[in-house]
Amino acid sequence: xxxxxxxxxxxxxxxxxxxxxxxxxxxxxxxxxxxxxxxxxxxxxxxxxxxxxxxxxxxxxxxxxxxxxxx
Numbered sequence: 601x602x603x604x605x606x607x608x609x610x611x612x613x614x615x616x617x618x619x620x621x622x623x624x625x626x627x628x629x630x631x632x633x634x635x636x637x638x639x640x641x642x643x644x645x646x647x648x649x650x651x652x653x654x655x656x657x658x659x660x661x662x663x664x665x666x667x668x669x670x671x
Contacts, residue, residue: 601647609640 613636620629645652663669 602644605640605643605647609636609643612636 613633616632616636617629620626620632642652
């Protein structure tokens with residue numbers, strides 16, 4: 601399953617990267633690369649059965665403790 605995941609992301613990176621580099625969209629290339637790496641890491645952790653924390657915990661901390669917006 602890991603090999604399949606790597607293969608799919610390699611194909612996506614090659615197709616998207618080649619298109620963006622050919623058109624010289626450097627900012628878009630880097631943004632797409634960062635998002636692709638983040639998505640790959642999350643999917644890899646999911647395949648390896650690593651517990652991925654909920655982003656709601658961080659949002660709850662920011663809203664209640666940092667901004668002090670208790671509802």
